[in-house]
Amino acid sequence: MKNFAFPLIAFFACCMNVGTLHADSPFGRIFGRFSGGSESSINTTAWHGQYNYTPAGAPVALVVPPRAVMQQTYAWGVAQNRMVPITNQFGAYPGGTGGSFLSTPRWPSHTDQFGVYSVRAPW
Template identity: 55%
Template sequence: MIRRIILAAGLAVVALAGAQQDATAGDPYGMTQVWAHNFAMDRPWHGGYYNQNYGQPLAVVVPPTAHMRQTYSWGVGQNLMYPIHHQYGRSANSPGAAPAGSFRPTPPWPSHTDQFGYYYIRGPWR
């Protein structure tokens, strides 16, 4: 009797371990990608500041599996994490985000990392 209980418990543990290996982390229905795609269709990939070296916002390409970015600010409770929504494809058009003069320069005393003109964009999957 006890042998059967131990055997049944062992089989249950093996079945659960096998089920855990098949499970994937993250969003099983792909809703995160759908939401990110819809967000990226409505909003620009850049902020309001340009990079001083280029005169345009600079896209920093991160791996396609990256989903979050962190921003820092010189203030109390201003360090935040944001999702990375935008992902460029192979058919990306010519460089440049907008006409010259459309963006603000980095302030003499920047107070936030977004003011440097670097913006994260996920790379293509292939």
């Protein structure tokens, strides 16, 4: 038992300090705050794009952890790889999706065309 005492104490000490050792975001200075965007962009931008998720018939929110601030999008055909901020946060009923949306093309060329959009969780 004495052999396990020090590693056990060290493990619990590390667990207690995890909150202080974790950095918020390397992109915090770029976007003005650590949550992924400014308040004005969060309040004025829609959580969805112009495509719907074909099985649902409407855009679908993919809830990601609240600390997530960036997502990666891909395009093929003309190769493109972008890092974009996740500005919206999941909250109370946001209202209808509004408007008509494009269906997923038969041969999509970009990940945005699938109609699934990242939204940060509130907790």
